[in-house]
Amino acid sequence: MSQEELLVLIYKKDERAFTHLYDMYSKSLFSVINVLIKNREEAEDVLQEVFVKIWKNIDSYNESKGRFYTWILNIARNTSIDKLRSKNFNNSQKNLSSDNFVNLLDDSNKLTNRIDTIGIQEFVKKLKPKCIEIIDLLFFKGYTQQEASEELAIPLGTIKTQNRNCINDLRNYLKI
Template identity: 40%
Template sequence: MSPIHYLAEDTLIDLLKKKDRRAFNYLYDHYAGALYGVIIRVVLHKNYADEVIQNVFVSIWNHIESFSHERGRLYTWMINIARHAAIDYIKSKAVQNDQKNQSLPDVVNSSENHNFARTEQAERSDYIGFKSILEKLKPEWKVLIEMAYYEGYSQQEIADHLNIPLGTVKTRVRSALLHLREILHEPQ
C-alpha cells in the first residue's frame, strides 16, 4: 500500500468515514503538528501533550461520522476536539494531583514552560498590532500568511484555492516569513 500524497478535504473525509488507514496516516502527517500546538498551549507539558494527541486522533477516527460540512471545515472540527481533549485532560484528578506533587524547581525551570511563555507572547502579538505588521508585506505574501496562519489552510489547499503551484506557495510563504522576521527585528 503506497502512501497518499494529496487529498482534497471532501475525499479525505469520505475515506476516513470508510476507515481507510492510508487516509488516517495522511491526516496524521498533515495535521498532527497543528493539533499538537493547540494541545501543548493548554497542557503545558510534553508528556501530557503526547498522551492527549494520541487520544485526539483516536477520537477523530472513532467519531468522523459526526463531522458535518454545515458546521465548518474539518480542520476547525479537529482543533475543537484537540482543545476540548486538552482541557478535559488538565481537569482530570490524576493530572491535578500530579501537578500538585511536582516540585517547584521542576515547574519553574522546565524548558517546556519557557517555550510556552514564548508561544503565549507570540499569541499576544495579535493583540498589540501584529495584523498591522502584515500590512507591510507584499499583497501576494499577506494573503498566504493570513490563509495559513489565521484561517488554517494547508499549503496544498492554498495552492488549490488560489490556483497557483504548490512550489510557488512554499517559496512565497518562506519569503514572507523571512521578511516578517526582518520587520520584527527592525529598531523602533
C-alpha cells in the same frame, strides 16, 4: 491528497487515511494542545487521544456546520481541557512535598542555598505536625482547601481555621 479525498477515506475507515490525517494535522493540533497542557509528554498523549476520537467520531462531523479543521481543533481543545480538569492530571502536577523541597536545598552545593536550608529546616521543625501537614498540602502540593479537607478527612471549616492559625504561627516565627 485533498481534504475532500481524505474525508471520503476516513468515512470508509481506510487505514491509509489515518496516516494522511496525522501527517496533515498533527503539528498544528500538537501546538494547540501543548499551549494548553504545558507538558510535552502529556500533550503527546492527548494528541494521540485526539486522533482516536477523530477517527471514531467522524460520523458526527457535519460539513454544513463548519470546516473540518475547526471540528478537529475543537476536539483537540476540548480533550486538552478535559485532561487539565482530570484528577489524575492535577495530582501528577502537584508540587514537591516540603520534605523534598528541603532535601533539594540540602543537596545543593551553593553557600547561599545551604544557609537558606538551615533556616528552612529549623523553621519547619518549629511548626506543629498538623500545621506541617496542612501547609504541605495547601502550599507545596497545590491542593485546594476542599481537596485538603478530603485528603485529611477533616471538615472544610476546620481546615480553613487551622490554615489561618498555622499562617499566624508562621508570621510569629518570622517576627522572632
